[in-house]
Structure formats: structure tokens, C-alpha cells
Amino acid sequence: MREISSDITFEVAADQTASVRVTRSTRLTVKCGTVWVTRSDDTADYWLEPGHTLRLRRGERLWIGAEGGAPAWVGFAVPARLTERVVDLAARAAQRAGVHIGDGWRTV
Template sequence: MREISSDITFEVEARQVASVRVSRSTRLTVRCGAVWVTRSDDTADYWLEPGQTLRLRRGERLWIGAEQGAAAWVAFATPKRVGERAVDWAARTAARFGVHARDGWRTV
């Protein structure tokens, strides 16, 4: 299992499942290929294509697999500045009340 605490990009090999633990609030972005993601705190699975993102919570665990029998590249990005963290917090709080910023992120 990998622990994500900073920006990193890695390959998810075909027919393999990567196990990841998120230690800081992070965004997962699919760079190449399609992936499925299962989250420890969620009953749903997520299918993401290149360019799509998923906002991740600190402490959750993920299982990521490549779709369609081909490898995929995923990138994790952590907020760098205090202002970005404030924006992330505000977006999460707004999402709890059903308000979405329509910024292209898939907030779950």
C-alpha cells in the first residue's frame, strides 16, 4: 500500500490493483487511460476517464484499477497554499449543503 502525502504521478498497470492511503486532502486526476476507484468510506465505485478528477479526504483508503486491459496514469495533488486549503474547505462545506462551484471537479 502506498501512502500519499505529496504530489505524485504513478502508473496503474493493466490487471493490477493499487492500494493507496491518503494522508492529506488530495485531488486525484486521471492523466492517461480509464480507471475505477473504490473508496473505504463509500459504497459506490467511480469510473474516471482522462481529465476527470476526484477530491479525496484525509485518512481514506483507495483501491485503483486500470480499465480496458491497458495501463493508466493517475496524479495526486495536495493543496500547497493556505488560500487553496481555504478554498477546498469552503467547497467541501458548500457541497455538504448541496451547493457546487461547477469548477469541473467531481466532488464526492
């Protein structure tokens, strides 16, 4: 079992199944190859190709295997923190409205 706590990419060998426990809300992205994913709290299995993503919930367990007899690469990315998203959205809204937001410093 490997805990996911930051952005990471790893290879799943063709003849292995990786067991992963998700410690934070995370996004799985297939980088190379095709994988199947079984989730602990879901009755469905997922077959994902390169570029496909799957949002993962904190506390769930995954079983990931490479499909088609070839290894696959999967990446896990922790989403940006909410405060970073809010600041980014506010900055974009201000820019569209023509308002300049500085960095908090003022020259006198």
C-alpha cells in the first residue's frame, strides 16, 4: 500500500496490481498505457486510457492494474488549495472588470 500525499507519477507493471489508499482528495490521470481501477466504495470498475482522469475521495482504497500486457504510468495530483482557487478566480474577475490588483505594496 502506498499513501498519496503529494503530486506523484508511478509505473504499474503489466503483471502487478497496485493497492493505494488515498489520504487526501486527489485526481488520478493516466499518463501512458491503459489501466483498470477498482474503488473500495464503488461497485463499478473503470478502464482508463491516456489523458483520462478520475477524481478520488479521501479515505478510499484503489486497486490499479495495467491492461493489455504492457506497463502503464499513472499520476496523482492533489488539487490546488481552496484559498489559491479563490484568489485566482478573484484576480481573473478583477482583470475582466479592468481593475488592477497589486501585491499589497505601495510606493510613496
